[in-house]
Amino acid sequence: MPRVNDSTPWPGHWSPLGATYHPEATNFALWAPDAEQVEVCLFAEDDTETRHVLPNRTFDVRHGAVPGVRAGQRYGFRVHGPWDPAKGQRFNPAKLLVDPYARAVDGELVAHPAVFGHDRPSMDEGGDHAVRGNADSAPYVPKSVVVDPEPFDWRGDAAPRVPWAETVLYETHVRGFTMRHPDIPAELRGTYAGLGHPAAVEYLTDLGITTVELMPVHQFVSEPDFLHRGSLNYWGYNTLAFFAPHNAYASSGARGQQVTEFKGMVRALHEAGLEVILDVVYNHTAEQGDGGPMLSFRGIANDAYYHVDPADPSQYLDYTGTGNTFRVAHPAGLGLVMDSLRYWVGEMRVDGFRFDLASALARSMHDVDMLGSFMTVIGQDPVLREVKLIAEPWDVGPGGYQVGEFPHLWTEWNDKYRNAVRDHWRGAAPGVRDLAYRLSGSSDLYADDRRRPYASINFVTAHDGFTMRDLVSYDHKHNEANGEDNRDGTDDNRSWNHGAEGIEADGDPAIRELRLRQIRNLLATMLLSTGVPMLLSGDEMGRTQRGNNNAYCQDNEISWMDWSLPEQYPELLRLAQRLLRFRRQHPVVRQRRFFEGVPVVEGGRKDIAWFAPSGREMTDAEWHDGSLRTLGMYLNGEGIRSRGVRGERIVDESFLVWLHAGPEPLDVTLPAGIWASSYEVILDTAEALQGDHPAGTTVTLTDRSCLLLRVVG
Known part of the structure; x- marks a missing residue:
């Protein structure tokens, strides 16, 4: 039975919110405007509760x-007030609530009817959402933890501050990246310490990326119904606490040790010159929709923290596909998100954020508003405007697709790039016009409001969808292992299996070779494009999820990195390293200003030129030829429009790239005249051409191949 402490706490202070440790007394502060009473509940090691x-x-x-409250103390809140879902109020003191400002969380969510605010007889019955449930949830929910803000030894840590134009993103999962790594101690695999281990860091630096983008590390929980059916949430897009590092990723403990371990990981990556970006999920929480659990916000200020339907406040406006939408337009929601972001930059020293379903954050009452409070405050904040900001520029609500519409400080996941590159290499694109826009920085999306080419995050694959190897091995998704009868996951994969379904068909040498060539084509295209490339971890070594394009619940070998792959496909890893080294060495593929298609110097060559197989510049008719499958891109190293830090001209070598997606070999003529005297083969994804070739002569492109040539003379 819980014990109510008769001694009255000291008055304390209303700010800062959350639990603030002091050796004499710990201050607890909770924003709860409509609450009738708030209790802070302390839990002993035997789970005895004192209120x-x-x-x-x-x-x-x-x-x-x-x-007398010490660091490591577990606690939660019970909030008293009216239960009136029809008016948007869902107070229930029987439910223990996680502190929205908790710096650490201990324990996991247990699938039990008591975790729901409404009356639910069992996990197999939904219950009556309008009736308050009286079962105590404390034994089944995570607890907040008091954290001692003792100084961390950063050892002179400094943010790498990689310029956007030089950035190469690497999307990975803290647990999945190291779970099978043979050189990382078993007890550190799947943890922050594992990602900060020298073996992991050395791999990342040897690969040549600059910035690690981590899938969610805010404290998250699995959905109760997932747990009940024996599943879980592996990806982590189900946030419970916006300030707390996910406790399951800590090898050292969950009573505040996860904070120190996370900082150690950041320090190790920074020491290697690598940035750390967090994929953050502020658009919704783990409390789901009307029938979801009561874990925190819902029991504190439901109609303030969530978009509720004005016509029926018992229901939520769902722009995220998860059942709820966090109300960032409300001062309390906005303040919490901003405090969280500043905390992760200032205290945890991360270098930026990728905002999941970012359009939902820009919604005011209903519409997406790029001049609204969230975007305005971010742009004015002296801390946040200096870090990397990446938008997933859509949500699932009306008007949510906002590619090309975010403000100046923002970059965007560019799905138009993804679709164009996939369609080109599978031979399904209606010509090459759209491809040219994507290769050159997507000026049609970003130039009109004076943004830069690096506003475009160029990706071919990401965590949600096929891996690159699966993209060339499957026509259809194979998500049976998710337990949803293959209904989940998109059907718009823009993939091609090259003759037979599944990686088992790699036993056919012709299919295997063509698939590997297509992976090489995709890697080369992405890493030679203007904009910021994002590589999905494992694509550089041929990782497969066996056709699963929605592995959100697969905490197993389907999702984990297979560290034996570099031995099976060493050529892929070497190619990725080679392309990343080429990109680092050549500013002509890292443009900071858009091409204009005209000479920088009068009488000189254009900064970029596009060639048909004839060796002549593309005509208007050819740009609109839906059957064209081949495009030549000439990058003039003497036509770089941006200047160096001291105003000096930036000059590079010039290159010609042929991208041939046709099903048959094709003879192309190498541009002559002012363009070059000869060309030197740097990379042929078909590994057929090498050496020097005079301008004006023809070379034969292997079917479905990419050729990179250095301009001579």
Whole structure:
């Protein structure tokens, strides 16, 4: 039975929110404007609960300082008030709530009817959403943890601050990246310490990427119904606490040790010159829709923290596909998100963020508003405007698709790039016009409002979808292992299996070779394009998920990196390293300003030129020829429009890239005249051509191949 402590906590202070440790007394402060009473509940090691009523209210904050509370103390809140879902109010003191400002969380969510705010008789029955449930949830929910803000030894850590134009993103999963790594101690695999281990860091630096983009590391939980059917949420897009590092990724403990371990990982990556970007999920929370669990926000200020339907406040406006949408337009929601972002930059020293379903964050009442409070505050914040900001520029609501529409400081996942490159190499594109826009930085999307080419995050694959190897091995998704009868995951894969379904068909030498060539084509295209490339971890070594394009629940070998692959496909890893080294060495593929298609110097060559197989510049008719499958891109190293830090001209070598997606070999003429005297083969993804070739002569492109040539003379 819980024990109510008769001693009144000290008055404490209303700010900062959350639990603030002091050796004498820990201050607890919770924003709960409509609450009738708030209790802070402390849990002993045997889970005995002691409750303290927070005695004071300043503005809309309940607060009090409890003497003798030490770092590592587990706690939660119980919030009293009316249960009236029809008016958007869902107070239920039987439910223990995680502190929205908790710096650490201990424990996991258990699938039990008590975790729901409404009456639910069992996990197999939905119950009546309008009736308050009285079962105590404390034994089944995670607990907040008091964290000692003792100084961390950063050892002179400094942010790498990689310029956008030089950035190469690497999307990976803390657990999946190291779970099978043979050179990382078993006890560190799948953890922050594992990702910061020298073996992991050395691999990343040897590969040549600059920036690690981590899938969600905010404390998350699996959906109760997933747990009940024996599944889980592996990806982590189900946030519970926006300040707390996910406790399951810590090897050292969950009573605040996860904070220190996360910092150690950041320090190790920074020491190697690598940036750390977090994939953050502020658009929704783990509390789902009307029938979801009550874990935190819903029981504190439901109609403030969530978009509820004005016509029926018992229901949520769902722009995210998860059941709820976090109300960033509300001052409390906006303040929490901004405090969280600043905390991760200032205290945890991350270098930026990728915002999941970012359009949902820009919604005010209903519409997406790029001049709204969230975008405005981000742009004015002296800390956040200096870090990398990446938008997933859509959500699932009306008007949510916003590719090309985010403000100046933002970059965007460019799905138009993904689609164009996939369609080209599978032979399904209606010509090459759209491909040219994507290769050159997507000026049609970003130039009109004076953004730069690096606003485009160029990706071919990402965590949600096929891996690159599966993209060339499967026509259809194969998500049976997810337990949803293959209904989940997109059917718009723009993939091609090259003759037979599945990686088992690699036993056919012709199919295997063509698939590997197509992976080489995709890697080369992405890493030679203007913009910021994002590589999905494992694509550089041929990782497969065996056709699963929605492995959100696969915490197993389907999702984990297979570190035996570099021995099976060494040529892929070497190619990725070679292309990344080429990109690092040549600013002509890292343009900071858009091409203009005209000479920089009068009488000189154009900064970029496009060639048909004839060796002549593309005509208007050829640009609109839907049957064309071949495009030549000439990058003039003397036509770079941006200047160096001291105003000096930036000059590079010039290159010609042929991208031939046709099913048969093709003779192309190498441009002559002012363009070159000869060309030197740097890379042929078909490994057929090499050496020097005079301008004006023809070379034969292997079917479905990419050729990179250095311009001579």
